[in-house]
Amino acid sequence: MRNASTKQKVMDASGYLFFTKGYHGTSVRDIAGRAKVNVSLISYHFKNKQGLLEFLMVEYFEPYIELLEEYAQKEDSKESFYQLIELIIQYKKKHYQFTCFVHRELTLDNVLVREMMVTYLAKEKYILYRLFKQCLHGSGIKGTQLQYLFLQFKGMLMTPFMMPYDMRDQNVLDHSDNYFSEQYSQTIIRWFDHLIESHKISYKKEGII
Amino acid sequence: MRNASTKQKVMDASGYLFFTKGYHGTSVRDIAGRAKVNVSLISYHFKNKQGLLEFLMVEYFEPYIELLEEYAQKEDSKESFYQLIELIIQYKKKHYQFTCFVHRELTLDNVLVREMMVTYLAKEKYILYRLFKQCLHGSGIKGTQLQYLFLQFKGMLMTPFMMPYDMRDQNVLDHSDNYFSEQYSQTIIRWFDHLIESHKISYKKEGII
DNA sequence: AAAGTGACGAGAGAATGTTGCAGGAATCCC
DNA sequence: GGGATTCCTGCAACATTCTCTCGTCACTTT
Numbered sequence: 001m002r003n004a005s006t007k008q009k010v011m012d013a014s015g016y017l018f019f020t021k022g023y024h025g026t027s028v029r030d031i032a033g034r035a036k037v038n039v040s041l042i043s044y045h046f047k048n049k050q051g052l053l054e055f056l057m058v059e060y061f062e063p064y065i066e067l068l069e070e071y072a073q074k075e076d077s078k079e080s081f082y083q084l085i086e087l088i089i090q091y092k093k094k095h096y097q098f099t100c101f102v103h104r105e106l107t108l109d110n111v112l113v114r115e116m117m118v119t120y121l122a123k124e125k126y127i128l129y130r131l132f133k134q135c136l137h138g139s140g141i142k143g144t145q146l147q148y149l150f151l152q153f154k155g156m157l158m159t160p161f162m163m164p165y166d167m168r169d170q171n172v173l174d175h176s177d178n179y180f181s182e183q184y185s186q187t188i189i190r191w192f193d194h195l196i197e198s199h200k201i202s203y204k205k206e207g208i209i
Numbered sequence: 210m211r212n213a214s215t216k217q218k219v220m221d222a223s224g225y226l227f228f229t230k231g232y233h234g235t236s237v238r239d240i241a242g243r244a245k246v247n248v249s250l251i252s253y254h255f256k257n258k259q260g261l262l263e264f265l266m267v268e269y270f271e272p273y274i275e276l277l278e279e280y281a282q283k284e285d286s287k288e289s290f291y292q293l294i295e296l297i298i299q300y301k302k303k304h305y306q307f308t309c310f311v312h313r314e315l316t317l318d319n320v321l322v323r324e325m326m327v328t329y330l331a332k333e334k335y336i337l338y339r340l341f342k343q344c345l346h347g348s349g350i351k352g353t354q355l356q357y358l359f360l361q362f363k364g365m366l367m368t369p370f371m372m373p374y375d376m377r378d379q380n381v382l383d384h385s386d387n388y389f390s391e392q393y394s395q396t397i398i399r400w401f402d403h404l405i406e407s408h409k410i411s412y413k414k415e416g417i418i
Numbered sequence: 419a420a421a422g423t424g425a426c427g428a429g430a431g432a433a434t435g436t437t438g439c440a441g442g443a444a445t446c447c448c
Numbered sequence: 449g450g451g452a453t454t455c456c457t458g459c460a461a462c463a464t465t466c467t468c469t470c471g472t473c474a475c476t477t478t
Contacts, residue, residue, distance in 0.1 A: 006424075020318040024233035027466060038426050043468055045424095104316050106373035107309065109229035114374070121375065151379060155368055162371045163364070164315035165323070166330065170360060215456070236434060247457050252436060422477075433466070439459090446453070 007045050009035040011059075014052055019097035023053060023105060023113070054116050060098050061120040064091055068127045076134045082192075084131070085157075086185035092161055093181050099161045128154070135192070139199040149195065156188050216254050218244040220268075223261055228306035232262060232314060232322070263325050269307050270329040273300055281336045285343045291401075293340070294366075295394035301370055302390050308370045337363070348405045358404065365397050 013035035017026040028049050032039040046052035071084040092099040105113050132150055141149065160180075222244035226235040237258050241248040255261035280293040301308040314322050341359055350358070369389075 022231065022233060022317055024231060025317065025319070028468085029466075039467090040427080040469080041425065047468095049467070100316065103371075103373070104313060106375070107313050107371060108231055108234065109374055110234070147379070151376065154376070155372070159364055159368055162312075162316060164312070165318055166315070167360060167363070170356070237436085238434080247459095248435095249437080249458085250456065253456080258435065420478085422475100424473105424475085426471105426473075428470090428472105430469080431467090434464080435462100436464100437460100437462075439461105440457100442455105442457075444453100444455080446451105448449105448451085 006035070006037050006041060009037060010042060010045065010052070011056060015056060015098055015101075018053075018056075019101045022101075023110075050112055053113070056098065057102075057116055057120075060095060060102070061117070064088075065120055065123050067091060068124060072127045072130065076131070078135055081131050081135045082185075082189050085188055086181060088157060089160075089185045089188075090178075090181040092157075096161070103158050103161050136196065139196045141195075141199055153188075156191070160184060215244070215246050215250060219246060219251060219254065219261070220265060224265060224307055224310075227262075227265075228310045231310075232319075259321060262322070265307065266311075266322075266325055266329075269304060269311070270326070273297075274329055274332050276300060277333060277336045281339065285340070287344055290340050290344045291394075291398050294397055295390060297366060298369075298394045298397075299387070299390040301366075305370070312367050312370050344401070345405065350404075362397075365400070369393060 010031060014026070014031045017030055017034060021030075028039055028042050031052075032042060042049065042052060046055050067087060068084070071080060071087075074080050102117075106117075129150060132153060133146065136146065136149075219240060223235070223240045226239055226243060230239075237251050238248055240261075241251060251258065251261060255264050276296060277293070280289060280296075283289050311326075315326075338359060341362060342355065345355065345358075
């Protein structure tokens, strides 16, 4: 009873503080203070401040990658990919604070963070890129442009979670319920459809000329 | 001779380190070490670590706001607004590292940073929103949707400068010359045109029905 | 009763931001 | 030329804060 409670309290507190103040901006004292537990408990449960971060990372990424891998094994259809997009947005929204934190920390040249995420990120990129490519296989988009579009696609997956602090109030309205995930992933999907369609058209035109 | 050199060296070093490691992640000793100057020189020139940050902020934002104010006084035309968009992207790209830093730091709940930026941000929002609204005045887009689109617009202005560390290599290719600024602002402008056009069409359709 | 576990308090050891002081080297002013 | 000023260095000290470890206590389990 007691352990689950305190350990979870530490995790919650650190999650929130990392989100608002960043990893370097929060001390273990801050965390312990917010969780209302003793400072040494953090070392006890997670060994380090870094160990705590690592624990949170694994807990966050493990189900996420699982989700991706599940869809990587399904039959390749556009609908399946579109469904995955919505599920990704849903997952990120569900763990909104930590998602923000991860994306922000990824813009830093932090060896520690990157080292513990590199396998997850590689898997994510591999799976997403494969599905992305197969979805656009019908329209003959070439190599360099495909990569650029993929970059743009990944940008769309993270943009809502990199909003500045002073814009969040308005954004939180959208984040409040499941409405946002649906709407926003629809935006991405619409962009996708538009992409396929417009390229087909320009392809046809070139054929005529 | 000497003073300009060392002061500038400190500014360069701190700019780079804030960019890669964040404000809290860099110590004054790191900065002094990288600039190859004495630690006490930072206090000498800028009083504080915070003073150094403040100095950099002012130096970055002053010309930026000046640019915005210049265009706020011009006659209201779509072309003028489009031109401003490209100039903004150009400015941000020119000061790429510090732009990234500012955008990242804005996602934090950092009182110090926010306090010294609040006036700049207010001015920026005021001017941009006015121009944005006037540009979309022709098409009858309503209040709430207008604000949502404005949010999206501001998101587009900062997305390229929030790229994760491991995606930058590919991005730097685009950032290498003036090509990027032109291309990317064209992307925004096209989105804008599409916005006006599609809304006009749906408006007409409703009229017919 | 013994062993194990979760929690606490104190504190060591290191890092950080900041300040102070003695001096060197260049520049400016008379 | 000589003195004053300015810019910079080097070293040291300071208080503060940080992370992390240690010994101990209370409670539970065996």
